[in-house]
Amino acid sequence: EPEVTQTPSHQVTQMGQEVILRCVPISNHLYFYWYRQILGQKVEFLVSFYNNEISEKSEIFDDQFSVERPDGSNFTLKIRSTKLEDSAMYFCASSDRDRGGGQPQHFGDGTRLSIL
Amino acid sequence: AQSVTQLDSHVSVSEGTPVLLRCNYSSSYSPSLFWYVQHPNKGLQLLLKYTSAATLVKGINGFEAEFKKSETSFHLTKPSAHMSDAAEYFCVVSLGGTGTASKLTFGTGTRLQVTL
Numbered sequence: 644e645p646e647v648t649q650t651p652s653h654q655v656t657q658m659g660q661e662v663i664l665r666c667v668p669i670s671n672h673l674y675f676y677w678y679r680q681i682l683g684q685k686v687e688f689l690v691s692f693y694n695n696e697i698s699e700k701s702e703i704f705d706d707q708f709s710v711e712r713p714d715g716s717n718f719t720l721k722i723r724s725t726k727l728e729d730s731a732m733y734f735c736a737s738s739d740r741d742r743g744g745g746q747p748q749h750f751g752d753g754t755r756l757s758i759l
Numbered sequence: 760a761q762s763v764t765q766l767d768s769h770v771s772v773s774e775g776t777p778v779l780l781r782c783n784y785s786s787s788y789s790p791s792l793f794w795y796v797q798h799p800n801k802g803l804q805l806l807l808k809y810t811s812a813a814t815l816v817k818g819i820n821g822f823e824a825e826f827k828k829s830e831t832s833f834h835l836t837k838p839s840a841h842m843s844d845a846a847e848y849f850c851v852v853s854l855g856g857t858g859t860a861s862k863l864t865f866g867t868g869t870r871l872q873v874t875l
Contacts, residue, residue, distance in 0.1 A: 752802035
C-alpha cells in the first residue's frame with residue numbers, strides 16, 4: 644500500500660536556525676497538509692496546500708513558516724528561525740480529491756523536531 | 760466551527776473484553792468523522808471513517824463506530840480487545856466538501872491500555 648514518507652525522523656536544531664522538514668506524499672494525491680503535535684497535547688492543523696498554493700492556514704502558521712512543493716514529489720515545511728516552542732512532532736499528510744464523501748488523509752510517521 | 764470531545768483520556772481493559780472509546784462532535788454542517796490510531800513512535804493510521812453513507816461503520820482490526828446524530832456521538836467499539844490494540848486513539852472531524860482541502864480537527868486522544 645502506498646504511504647507518505649517523512650525525513651528526517653528526528654531533527655535537532657539550535658534555536659534561531661532554519662529547518663526544513665521533508666515529505667513525499669502519496670503519488671496520485673492532490674491535497675497536502677502539515678500538522679504538529681507538541682508533547683502531551685493534541686494534533687493541531689498547520690496548513691493545507693492544493694494546486695501549488697496554500698488553501699488554508701492556522702494562526703500557528705505565521706511568517707516564520709512556509710511550505711513548498713519544489714518538484715512533482717516533495718512537499719516541504721520550512722521554519723525560518725526556530726524557537727523553543729517549535730519543538731514538536733510534525734506530521735505530513737496527503738489526500739485524494741474529495742468527491743463529496745470525505746476523503747481521509749494519510750499520514751507519515753512524523754519528524755520529531757527538537758530545538759535546543 | 761467544528762470540534763470533537765473525547766470523554767476519556769485513558770481507558771484500561773482486560774484482553775478479550777469489549778472496548779468502548781467515547782467521542783462527541785460539534786459541527787455546523789454535516790461532518791465527516793474519522794478514528795485514527797497512533798502506536799508509540801509511529802504515525803497516525805486511519806481506523807475507519809463516516810461520510811454519511813451508513814451510520815454503522817466497520818474499520819480495520821475489528822473496530823467499528825456508530826454515528827448517532829441525535830446524540831452527536833461517534834463512539835468506537837471492539838468486541839474483544841487484543842494486546843496489540845494498546846495505543847492512542849483520536850476522534851477526528853472534518854467538514855469535507857467536494858474539491859476542497861479540508862483540515863482535520865483532532866480530539867485530545869484516548870490512551871487505551873490492554874492488560875492480561
